[in-house]
Amino acid sequence: MGQNCTACLKGVPAEGKNIQDMDLSKRPIGKESLQVIKEDERENIETPLQSDGGDKRYRLYTGNPNMQMSHKAREIEATLPPVDLSFEGISAYCIEDGSIYSGQFNENYEKSGKGIEIAKDGSKYVGSFKNNLRDGIGRLITAEGSLYEGEFSKGFFEGNGKLCYDKFKYEGSFINNLQHGKGKEIWNDGSCFEGMYVKGLKNGLGKFIWNDGSWYKGGFMNNKLEGHGVYCWVNGKKYEGLWADNKMNGFGVFTWKDGRRYDGNFINDRKHGKGQFKWPNGKIYMGNWEYGKQHGYGEVTYYDLKKGLLVTKKGIWEKGVRKEWVKG
Template identity: 80%
Template sequence: MGQNCTACLKGTPAEGKNIQDMDLSKKNIGGGLLEVIKEDQMENIETPLQSDRGDKKYRLYTGNPNMQMSHKAREIEGTFPHLDLSFEGINTYYLEDGSIYTGNFNENYEKIGKGIEVTKDGSKYVGDFKNNMRNGIGRLITAEGNSYEGEFCKGVFEGNGKLCLDKLKYEGNFVNNLQHGKGKEIWNDGSYFEGMYEKGLKNGFGKFIWNDNSWYEGEFKDNKLEGRGVYCWVSGKMYEGLWADNKMNGFGVFTWKDGRRYDGNFVNDHKHGKGQFKWPNGKIYYGSWEYGKQHGYGEIMFYDLKKGLFVTKKGIWEKGIIKEWLKK
């Protein structure tokens, strides 16, 4: 008569994808050192910018800046539509930091307006500059082949944008290079999350759908299922209630496709504490549970065919097995 729920809850709610691994704040999206293809340095003639100060010298660059891009960056750039920027009469310079820049400068030798920058590590940025920093709308392709298209402010992702990494894509809001606000992540395996972020982590309300079509909709905290939410398994099982640390913790309702239902407390995905279990035939157990099994005092109510009425029996259970029926 005991009901062992371990098999019923087979598999953890977050199986199929470790949400914590998707923390973009830990991803390297800014580039890294690698071997770069360089032009013949003899083509670069050292010349001052047109200014009376002349204290800052750049070399005029007459080669192809794309040759400094990494192989991966050039490969990814080929998948994007061409950006047509008109630079008639504007020179290309090899700057002191090792980058190659095509565009305008202000009186302080700072990049300004629309420009193209190929950095020393092999990354490429095309877009707006202000006070020597990426500012406005632009596209960045890193040496590793990651890309970002959208808004920049003072050199960082700020505002709405689209970030493409090796295993996933994110489209939504950014603050200081991190996902912040509303956004959507899509993984290569078809899984996706849509909801709220805070400082690069899933925080607040959202919906996560795994590639096997199981899903969770509810509250998140620091990339974990935490708070109130609903999880639905492909098999038809469903849990609605409280979560903590990616597990069912607190009061909730668990239903099965065949009509079974449990209303009660959970601890780390197990029925634990007080709860009621109802079978499809109308039989009900209400009482104590311990790690998924009836344990301690409980009452069971069922329909007695001989008597033609519902009967309630009280007893003591131990690890899912009735040990003693109590007299009324």
């Protein structure tokens, strides 16, 4: 008589698919993914950036800057449309941090305006800069092959953007490299989530659809089902009620495709406390439950065909088994 749904809710939504740390710059990069071409000292000479002979000097880079990109980053870039920054002919320079930069500078010889930066780790950024930081609209391909296109602020993902990372895609709002605000993520296996995020975690209202067609719509807290929500299984089962720590906890209504229905309290996905169970033939049990089974005092109401009326019996149950009827 149990709902047999505990296994469906083990772990966090979609088998733990969530994004807790979007700071891609801190992720380890395998040495095998980098193909850095060493500079030829005969081809790279110190050259003032401007004709006024300013103190700021960078080495002129005369090789192919794209060869400093990691192999994976070059593979990803080959699948993307080119970004036209309309400054052909501007030289590429080796910057103190080990990156290669081609683009616009301000009066302090800081990267400002439009430019292309290939970092020492093999990643590539194309877009806007301000005071040496990525700021404005841009495209970042990391050394391990992740792709972000959207808004930057002071070097961070900030505002609206699209992120393709490992086996999922996310489109929505970011703050400080983390999903924050409204967004949507789609996984390669067909699972998807659309809703609210706070600092990289699902928080607030949202809807998660699993790849088997099951879905949940309601509250989330730190990537877990929390608060009021509706969960529908592909086999026709449905639960609407309170959730806590990814499980049915509190009052809710569970229905089956064949017409069975339970209205009452749950603890960790099990009927527990006061509740009413109704069968398709109209029979009703109302009473106490303990960890999914009738336990303690309860009343059964059913239609007696011989008498032609509703009959209510009172009894005592123990772990799902009726022990005795109670008179009176």
